[in-house]
Structure formats: C-alpha cells, structure tokens
Amino acid sequence: MVEEGRMSQEEEQEEELSNDKLNEGEIRELVKKALKEGSHEAMFILVLSEWNRPGSSFTDWGKFEALYGEIEKIFLDHIYDYPTTNEYSYAIIPKSKLVIILFQWANDYQGQMEEHEELYVFTYATGWKSISLS
Numbered sequence: 001m002v003e004e005g006r007m008s009q010e011e012e013q014e015e016e017l018s019n020d021k022l023n024e025g026e027i028r029e030l031v032k033k034a035l036k037e038g039s040h041e042a043m044f045i046l047v048l049s050e051w052n053r054p055g056s057s058f059t060d061w062g063k064f065e066a067l068y069g070e071i072e073k074i075f076l077d078h079i080y081d082y083p084t085t086n087e088y089s090y091a092i093i094p095k096s097k098l099v100i101i102l103f104q105w106a107n108d109y110q111g112q113m114e115e116h117e118e119l120y121v122f123t124y125a126t127g128w129k130s131i132s133l134s
Contacts, residue, residue: 024075031074031091043127044094046120047076048103051087059113062105069099069122097124 022030034042052061077089092101099122106115117133 027074028076031093032076035091044122046092046101046122046128047089048092048101048120049087049089051085053084053086060105060107060109062103064101064103064120067100067102069097070095071099071101092120094122094124098122 031045035045035047048064050063053059072093072095074091074093075088076091079085079087079089099120101120101122103118103120104115106113108114115134119131119133120128121131122128
C-alpha cells in the first residue's frame, strides 16, 4: 500500500520517462522509420533537400523557406561529394494548422540558368499538397 502523497515505483518510472527528451539522433531515426514504413502519419511529413553544386560545366542549387506557419526542420542526411555535391535532406513537420513553404531550385546544364519554384501547402485536414509556379 502506498502512503498518500507518495508515488508508487511505477508512477515514478512513468514520470521519469515523461521528463526524458529524445535527442536529435533519436528523433531522426523515428522520422526515418515512419517514412520507411509508410505509416498514415508519414503523409504529414514532407522531405525536402537543400543543395549546391558549383561547377565549371554546370551549376545547380536548391533551397526552401517557410513563408507562413511554423515548422520543425529535422536533419535526415548529408551527402558530400567533393568538389561538386553538398546536399542536406530534412523532414519538415508542421507545427501549425497552415504552413506554406517556397522551394526554389535552378540548374545551368546547357549554358542558360533555368529557375523553378514550387509551393508546398500543408493544411491540417489534408496534409501536404504542392503547386508548381514555373
């Protein structure tokens, strides 16, 4: 019997666990697992990359920014292949019911820079949708 005002051992363990926060690596692994397993919740996670490939024969880059709403940007992977590729992949998790992200990328493979833009819109009811602007 537990005295009034004192917690049982099970309650103490639960409280201890509830105060523990996941570190960045643990969060990254949970997100990767959700994406890999294709769970229903994964449709609410958007994966985007930012990259820069400077070169004498070609150049391309990609970047994104949140225009509206709050997001959690979780680092997933980094690819570095000297001297041309430097790419970072992120899982984007919405923290508000409406989020708008502008994703821009460009490439110059044939002597003329081509720029592209895409909007990613998250709504609580439907998840992520994209609209090409170019």
